[in-house]
Amino acid sequence: MKFLIILFFIHSPLIGHENTDLIDSKVVEERMTSMQKLNKLMSLANKKIKKSQLDDETVEIFSKIENIFIDYPSLFPDDSFQGVTKASTDIIDNRDVFNALANEHAINAGLAIESVKAEDIDQLKIYFNNLYSSCKSCHSRFRN
Ligand code: HEC
Numbered sequence: 001m002k003f004l005i006i007l008f009f010i011h012s013p014l015i016g017h018e019n020t021d022l023i024d025s026k027v028v029e030e031r032m033t034s035m036q037k038l039n040k041l042m043s044l045a046n047k048k049i050k051k052s053q054l055d056d057e058t059v060e061i062f063s064k065i066e067n068i069f070i071d072y073p074s075l076f077p078d079d080s081f082q083g084v085t086k087a088s089t090d091i092i093d094n095r096d097v098f099n100a101l102a103n104e105h106a107i108n109a110g111l112a113i114e115s116v117k118a119e120d121i122d123q124l125k126i127y128f129n130n131l132y133s134s135c136k137s138c139h140s141r142f143r144n
Pocket of ligand 1 (some may be wrong): 028031032033034036038039042043055084085086087088098105115131132135136138139142144
């Protein structure tokens, strides 16, 4: 019995530590994957625009972009700023600003969808450029 109790005390902090590490890195991995997907989707969208192909696939691309940014702010819990992440802890102190940037991105993606449906390439180019400039504005502030 004594032995079991000692074992418990030796192991529990370790297990606890491993668990939090697992949770942290999972959410970090998830947000990195979503940015990589975003990167690919942006270049796919760029190709579509260059070829003036405003079809269902283009709508699909922008709705994936929109969804990425609807979910994105939820992938930054307070305990996910250690290890491989490049996310700045500034996010914790300025969630309003961070969420607003993500939201702006989602809105622009939504407007891009409307432009595709209206077959308005000039409007689409404006929203697409807005999307590209918001990458930089968020990274320069919230990525180390
Ligand atoms: C709302 C803020 C925000 C916006 C907008 C944003 N990003 Fe990011 N991005 C981040 C943060 C924060 C990280 C770092 C995440 C981490 O390392 O945990 C990141 C990381 C990345 C990465 C690296 C992923 C990896 O494998 O580590 C790529 C690529 C990327 N972003 C592409 C883009 C592109 C392209 C856009 C615009 C179309 C964009 N991002 C818009 C916040 C943003």
